[in-house]
Amino acid sequence: MPSSVVLVVPHSPEPESGSVVGRVHEVSVWVLEQVQCWLAEQRFGGTRLVVVTRGAVTTGSDDPVTDLPAAAVWGLVRSAQSENPDRITLVDLESDGVLDLTALAGAVATDEAQMAVRGKAVRIVNLARHSDGDALVPPAGGLWRLETTRRGTLEGLSFVPCSELAEPVAAGRVRIQVCAAGLNFRDVLNALGMYPGDAGPLGSEAAGVITEVGPGVDGLRVGDRVLGIVPAAFGPVADTDHRYVVRVPDGWSFAEAASVPIVFLTAYYGLVDLAGMVPGESLLVHAGAGGVGMAAIQLARHFGVEVFATASEGKWEVLRSLGLDDGHMASSRSLDFEQRFLTATQGRGVDVVLNSLAGEFVDASLRVLAERGRFIEMGKTDIRSAHDVQADHPGSGYQAFDLIEAGPERIGEMLAELMELFAAGVLRPLPVASTDVRRAREVFRSMSQAKHTGKLVLTMPETVDVRGTVVITGGTGGLGSWTARHLVRSHGVRHLLLASRRGEQARGAAELVAELSQLGAEVTVVACDVSDRASLAAVLAAVPAEHPLTGVVHTAGILDDGVIGSLTGERMGRVLAPKVDATWHLHELTQELDLSLFVVFSSLAGLLGGPGQGNYAAGNVFA
Structure with missing residues (x-):
């Protein structure tokens, strides 16, 4: 194997939104220049160039890309590899990975051209037949929801028809088009057959749009965006008591809204109604x-309460972000918290324990209770007798609870109180990871292994909202024209805005408009350089209110091909602009909208790295 020259790409973890575009251009051009210098040096003729990134590629759903500029670099270097076979190697480390030259040498020794090092595992790129794996398929036609058809295994999760939702909604209830639904540990226990008693249907909270209002419901109307307690929420449609829902605050996404009800209501009910905590x-x-834990910490700090918390050590940074110092946190994987917190409180203990652990952790937590302390049990796997607890710990109170015991009136009141705290900036939604409900088995499995922080949310498959306007960039080009015809013919879209550099002057634009109009669509063609943020913003702002923006399809792109040695920063920038700049601008300008469609077309060149297309490949990996 030839000797190697290692090029480490500067890491750009989670840059400020305004710097993403500039950083992609900067890093891509810098890597281009380094590769060109290496290729031009005769003394490097017998060496291998090893380009090292961190967090630039994904190896699975639980391994997201964290460095967007470095992701673009992979497209560029793939093209350089195709032009210079067996001379360049791409290696991606974990986003927080340390550059270990010994481990790197071992990975390079595999003689693979592209690899991702995750822990001690080296993962390589390979072509394989596409498979949806665990992905669930909704039944054709009709309404459905996620249920467990075989308890004891997550393989039993399936979509089942629910024709009762086709009946008129009952008095006092509202019907909701579910857009997102929160996943809770209760759902996992339910699916695994481990929940004590009747857990009811899967799914208990959601956010969406009211589609029907039953008799006797005041204050809510069809079209309202709402969040709240929604039984059987893992499906496109669900019914609930109108007292269980409130309107979604302005600026919140449905995924964000669906993450709030259970965790904040549980924490609020436990701390306020049951524990009666005071400053x-x-x-x-x-x-x-976890979800309830993070919500409880926010509420407790607002109430003027001193907070101690446990979590696995890998999640302590989450506790620090909530304002806890090292003296107020301990591991949830050992019993050391007992002595640690007794010492921190000079042996007095704590007034309230909000518990979700089991076994000896419960016993240790009871010993941490101060005199006349209150133990609030929200777990389900180790519920104790209040009488026995009081006998062993005289003066202590013990209360196991279910949120639903609060009743619809009190739950409605608590939701209103919580929304006031969110509006005042006292509370903020938790970090959210959202996944399509068709990958429910995978998400349930992740929660069962406690890999997450914050909140997991399942989103429902979306259909194109034909009442609004769909914007297609590059709309008069070949790909844009094909997409426009498909949306009109196959999805019934009736309002299209086609944006292209030449607008109505583009070749074939008039004929395309005439064809789409004959199919029943209203079509507007505008001239716009979508890489110019101000120009793009003006186009989006001009979308009429009677047909608001509900979809974006980004097909725009340009070519300026040339082998790696011939590319310049200017040529890189020209090709990156419609893919990198425009994609990011579209994301930022529409992220507060409830779009039913956001599609970005990317060429296979980004994955295969075609010769002579380094700049185009870089842009397409980003997009």
Whole structure:
């Protein structure tokens, strides 16, 4: 194997939104120049160039890309590899990975051209037949929801028809088009057959749009965006008591809204109604990096309560982000928290424990309770007798609870109180990871392994909202024209805005408009350089209110091909602009809208790295 020259790409973790575009251009041009210098040096003729990135590629759904500029670099270097066979190697480390030259040498020794090092595993790129794997398929036609057809295994999760939702909605209830639904540990226990008693249907919270209002419902109307307690929420349609929902605050996405109800209501009910916490008291929150834990910490700090929390050590940074110092946190994987927190409180203990652990962790937590302390149990796998607890810990209170016991009136009141705290900036939604419900088995499995922080949300398959306007960039080009015809013919879209550099002057634009109009669509063609943020913003702002923007399809792109040695920063920038700049601008300008469609076309050149298309490949990996 030839000797190697290692080129480490500067890491750009989670850059500020305004710097993403500039950073992609900057890093891509810098790598281009380094590769060109290496190729031009005769003394490097017998060496291999190893380009090292961090977090630039994904190896699975639980391994997201964290460095967008470096992702674009992979497209560029793939083209350089195709032009210079067996001379360049791409290696991606974990986003927080340390550059270990020994491990790197071992990976390079595999003689693979592209690889991702994750822990001790080296993963390589390979072509394989596409398979949806665990992906679920909704039944054709009709309404459905996610249920478990075989308890004890997550393989039993399936979509089943629910024809009852075709009946008129009952009095006092509202019917909701579910857009997103929160996943809770209760759902996992339910699916695995481990929940004590009747857990009811899967799914208990959601956000979406009201489609029908039953008799006797005041204050809500069809079209309202709402969030709240929604039984059987893992499906496109669900019914609920109108007292269980409130309107979604302006600026919130449906995924964000669906993450709020259960965790914040559970924490609020446990701390306020059951524990009766007052300023100056102390609280121990177990699983503080989980959904209810993070909500409880926010509420407790607002109430003026001293907070202690446990979490696995890998999640302590989450606790720090919520304002806890190292003296107020401990591991949830050992019993060390008992002595640690007794010492921190000079042996007094804490006034309230909000618990979700089991076994000896419950016993240790009871020993941490102060005199006349209150133990609030929200777990389901180790519920104790209040009588026995009081016998062993005189003066202590023990209360296991289910949120639904609060009743619809109180739940409605608590939701209103929580929304006021969100509006005042006292509370903020948790970090959210959203996944299509068709990958439910995968998400349930992840929650069962406690890999996540914050909240997991399942989103429902979307259909194109034909009442609004769909914008197609590059709309008069070959790909844009094909997409426009498909949306009109196959999806019934009736309002199209086609944006292209030449607008109505583009070749074939008039004929395309005439064809689409004959199919029943209203079509507007505008001239716009979509890589110019101000120009793009003006086009989007001009979309009429009676047919608001509901979809974006980005097909725009240009070519300026040339082998790696002939490319310049200017040629890179010209090709990156419609793919990188425009994609990012579209994302930023529409992220507060409830789009039913956001599609970005990317060429296979980004994955295969075609010769002579380094700049185009870089842009297409980003997009």
